[in-house]
Amino acid sequence: MRGVFFQVAGFFLYASLMLSCAQAADPLPFKEGEKLTYEFHWGPIMVGRGTFEVTEIRKDGTCVFKVRVKSNDFISAIYPVEDVITSVFDSKKMRSVSFEQNRSEGDHHVWEETFYYYDSAWASTTSYTSGEAKWFTIPKDAVQDKLSTIYYMRCLDWKDRDTASVVLGNDKENYKVNMTKTEKEKIELDDFEPIPTFKIEPNTEYMSGFVKKGKMWVWVSDDAFRIPIRVVSKLSVGSVSAILIKVEGVEGWPYDPKD
Secondary structure, eight states, rough: OHHHHHHHHHHHHHOOOOOOOOOOOOOOOTTTTOOEEEEETTEEEEEEEEEEEEEEEEETEEEEEEEEEEEEEHHHHOOOEEEEEEEETTTTEEEEEEEEEEEEETTTEEHHHHHHTTTTTTTEETTTOOEEEEEEEESOOOOTTTHHHHHHHBBBOOTOOOEOOOEEESSSEEEEEEEEEEEEEEEOOSSSEEEEEEEEEEOOOOOGGGGGGGGEEEESSSSSSEEEEEEEETTEEEEEEEOOOOOOOOOOTTSSSSO
16 A cells, blocks of 8 residues: 555646747746645545645745645545655756655655756656665656656646656656647536646556556646646546645636636
8 A cells, every 4th residue: 555645646746748849938837926726536536635835936046846645534544645756847847856745655765855957968856754865867857857847737728739758856766757739628627617728648657656557647627727637547446536626826817716
């Protein structure tokens, strides 16, 4: 069961698009203060919630993203999960600067941070629990981390795009991830007016655990915000999903229920 929460939000934390073959839209579709809240489900069972926040956008264009995921009381009695993930992203050069994950899942704890040094084409990952440090090579132009990928995806103009790919920088290997835009669909959720979306399917061969042998789809709002609305993964152990339930700090978000 270890790492299930990290995989429930699989698209958010793994899949996105390759910088060398894509042009970002202008301006950025997100602003400082944006906070998106999702419910995570394993089959019909709600197992926890997570928030995705843009906590800071600096004058030089550097963005700080933070994800917090926590299991609900029922699941916590069996397998408590509390994860905090932080990404620093260069929105000018459209690449990850650093990535920190502090994950507590059952009796398993991972706290490590990765820095990307593009001039030398190296990156380093340091574990703050074991003290171990790893160095690995990266492309000199750009890589994404497991969180910056979703915001990079949102920066792309998808109107005339059907496919894209990204290099995911990892201490085991640099993975190229491909994704395909498929169909448009209007999504109806309990907490919003119907939302027009487009659907994206990433390849999952590079992923770990259950997701590697499954299928994954994400529905993204077909508007200037390009917010992930729903994620569904079909796995050998069942279906897991993430569903948007609250949008904060997004000026002009048009889908809140009308009074």
